[in-house]
């Protein structure tokens with residue numbers, strides 16, 4: 223990095239690994255894609271993977287494991303209780319994040335079910351910078367309200383503010399002053415997935431903690447990408463420049479009472495998750511729900527071998543060379559699109575490139591879901607599967623049943639870890655740039671069948 227060039231420029235660097243095993247893919251032709259999409263009722267979640275050329279639906283559980291992880295599977299101790307695999311996994315979590323009590327879960331949302339069942343009562347409010355969809359749904363499932371208090375910079379497309387995932391401290395303080403009685407816990411999502419994968423600064427985490435302390439509220443981190451968040455602090459906050467990733471991680475988690483992690487992201491595994499807490503009281507209360515919902519507290523829905531692979535994956539993720547390559551892939555794709563006039567969230571975030579659906583398709587009104595329409599058009603154009611993170615995903619207001627139009631309407635191109643080459647990402651950029659030339663031909667959609675909760679996964683769409 224030079225002084226006049228931010229770290230997200232010049233991000234195309236050699237991979238710090240080589241390919242040892244491959245899985246062939248092929249592109250089906252346009253006519254076949256049209257048929258596949260029709261059969262999927264215009265919901266990209268309904269496609270079969272052989273019908274997809276480049277799959278950027280999610281970075282969750284889709285990455286490639288290392289040979290060390292594959293080897294670790296063989297050490298799996300499958301004892302129902304007290305397995306050595308749990309011990310090794312727990313020791314890794316404690317070492318990296320500093321919490322003494324660890325509850326494995328089968329993935330992130332089961333951790334959310336356990337946490338929200340314990341903490342949240344009907345009518346409560348749960349503040350966050352921005353809740354991820356499953357977190358919102360679990361708050362609402364307890365008949366409570368999810369409240370997003372992110373900084374306004376996240377909505378400014380051209381601001382170069384480096385930590386757009388930060389909690390707005392004034393909004394948080396005002397909210398707690400007004401509604402403190404009804405707030406059982408405060409959450410902070412690092413990095414902030416629904417806000418463009420933008421990082422949260424260490425100083426923001428510290429300040430959020432100070433406010434939580436003042437109002438006597440526990441602080442929990444939604445830490446699916448906490449290691450990528452640490453890397454952004456290293457690169458973007460001069461105060462962190464001489465710290466290691468491990469130091470920054472400790473500084474991140476030290477201020478929170480606990481964290482939960484969908485380990486399918488920074489854990490570099492295909493399945494898994496956990497809750498980690500500091501206090502024995504929290505541990506005992508949460509453990510009861512863990513056993514009820516997910517399994518005994520030394521496996522929580524994961525096989526022993528899964529915990530082995532996760533322990534190795536977490537250690538591999540803190541490697542700076544890996545993180546430079548990983549975030550570099552995202553930055554490279556983002557810069558290619560930005561430079562070609564495609565409006566993307568900026569500066570580049572952690573795990574995905576987010577394209578502004580409304581700007582790409584100004585002729586499509588919100589009622590016809592611009593980002594959803596663009597994601598379908600991208601599949602038809604190039605066999606690339608992305609996902610809408612916008613109006614469809616936000617769902618309806620629980621009180622009045624209206625679509626929640628306020629907020630961003632994005633197409634997310636999530637990049638699986640250690641899976642695709644730079645060339646494949648350049649193909650994606652070319653497809654979008656080509657599509658933009660004739661964007662006015664992209665058609666809007668309407669909801670043909672809508673499901674009441676987490677509707678983006680299962681609803682059906684029809685072209686307008």
Ligand SMILES: Cc1ncc(COP(=O)(O)O)c(C=O)c1O
Pocket residue numbers: 282329330331332354356357411415444446484485486495
């Ligand atoms: C920030 C965040 N929290 C929670 C989850 C839910 O995790 P899972 O998909 O493992 O249930 C995700 C998944 O993408 C996420 O990105």
